[in-house]
Amino acid sequence: MDEDVAELGPETGLPSRVQSVDRALRLLEVVAATAPRGETVATLAGRCGLNRATAWRLLGTLEAHSLVERDPATNRYRIGLAMIRMSASAGYDGLVRRTRHILESVSEKTGETADLAVAGRHGVTYVGEVAPPSVMAINWVAREVPLHATSTGKAFLAWLPADEARRMLDDPLPRYTDTTLTDPDDLMKELAATRERGYAECAGELEPALYGVSAPILNRDGxxxxxxxxxxxxxxxxxxxxxxxxxxxxxxxxxxxxxLLD
Incomplete structure (x- = not known):
């Protein structure tokens, strides 16, 4: 078993670094580097120079705090929603800076609010938003919304394998408005239609008065x-x-x- 050894500060002789924290942070860095597919504990342990048991314990702790998430079908670990929320509160770094001009252009062209979101296993979190100056709009940045009741969430689900998308759904699906789809089978049919159409639609399914459309931003693997x-x-x-x-x-x-990719 690995020892949790602390290094001593050069001046005070007091502990300045905790080895288990260093290892956990290194694991987070490697998990982030394997996005969006993620990796297994064995591979992550090897890349971090840890034995598998230590990596497993650290990943379990990180998962309990939603800093990483494990796909139960593949046992691959990916960055969790807590990390997304922390990134959001830090200002979204390069992601929004590199795409801000697109948000602004679309908002100006349509006269409506344009949003950029990232997703995890249980919801999507908005990280960038531009609204027309003349429009009083709700700011959704850093908010997490359900996958089944928004065009954003449905656009994400529709481009996943059907079995993976179904595993990500709550059971039962919460109802927010009269138009919220709460039957998983009905939702899966809509996801198939969404993929064929190329974009998702939402007609007041989370908030009765909010309507919109969304499209996925795909990586090289689709x-x-x-x-x-x-x-x-x-x-x-x-x-x-x-x-x-x-x-x-x-x-x-x-x-x-x-x-993002070119």
């Missing part, structure tokens, strides 16, 4: 890295406008992908 959304109140974004906004959100998601 998995969603994040989601781009356009939304607004139903008076300005009725269902009849989805056909206009859908291609725009697909194009914006493709622009973000190029900005």
């Amino acid at each position: 998995r969603p890295l994040g989601v781009f959304s356009i939304w607004g109140p139903v008076a300005r974004v009725p269902v009849s406008r989805f056909a206009e906004l859908g291609p725009l959100v697909v194009g914006a998601a493709a622009e973000v992908r190029s900005a």
Whole structure:
């Protein structure tokens, strides 16, 4: 068993670093480097120079705090929602800086709010947003919303393998409004239609008056890295406008992908 050895400060002789914390942080760095696919405990342990038992204990602690998450089907670890929220509170670093101009362009072109979100196992968290100056809009940045009741969440789910998407759903699915889909089978049918359409739609499923469309930002393997959304109140974004906004959100998601991957 590895010992939790602390290093001593050069001046005070007091502990300045705790080895287990160093190891946990190193694990977080390696998990982040394997995004979005993640890696198994054996591979992560090898890359960090740890024995498997130590890595397993550290990952278990990190998972308990939602800093990492484990896919039960593959046993691969990925960055968790707590890390996403902390990144959000820190200002989103390079992600939003590299895509801000796209958010601004789409908001100006449509007259509506444009959002950028990242996702985890149990929800999506918005990390960037631009609203028209003349519009009083709810700010969703750093908020987590459910996967099944938003166009953002449905755009993420629709580009996952169907069995993986179903495993990510709560059971039962919470109802937020009269239009929220709470039957997993009905939701899976909508996800299939969403993928065929190329973008997801939401007609007041989380908040009765909020309507919008979203498209996934895909990595080179075709998995969603994040989601781009356009939304607004139903008076300005009725269902009849989805056909206009859908291609725009697909194009914006493709622009973000190029900005991040090219």
